[in-house]
Amino acid sequence: MSDQAKPYIAVATFCEKALEEKDGVYTLVRIIDSVTVRVDPALARQGKPAIQVTLFVIFRAGDAHGKYTVAFVLREPNAAPKKFAETSVIFTGEERGVTLRTDLVLGVEEYGLYWVDVLVNGEKATSVPLRLQRAEEGTQSSQTKT
Helix, strand or coil, rough: CCCCCCEEEEEEEEEEEEEEECCEEEEEEEEEEEECCCCCCHHHCCCEEEEEEEEEEEEEEEEEEEEEEEEEEEEEECCCEEEEEEEEEEEEEEEEEEEEEEEEEEECCCCCEEEEEEEEEEEEEEEEEEEEEEEECCCCCCEEEE
């Protein structure tokens, strides 16, 4: 375990999209923790359905100073964890922070609870859940907020 100070997590969530305004402030649209996926029987033979969500994470430095590595690891219900993004960030202490967002397209192979682990310098800082559920016949696809 490192003696390096760890940053705080102010926000870690999935949403439909994150809009960055001209002044650098973000607006999160449709914060979600589950998605109901409707599979059109006419298209089912063309391949698996896919969903797109945005993972949005805001860190606050606190006592953290210097270069850190942030990675995102996807844990599917019955599959080995997969790192899908990694980046270096610089923390400068106090309330200043770093905002990260990544669009994630998931080919739906199975339904159930998915997690994205947020790692800072290789250590889990938090995990963000996303449940994928199959729609009943005749229902619409939807995303559910927390």
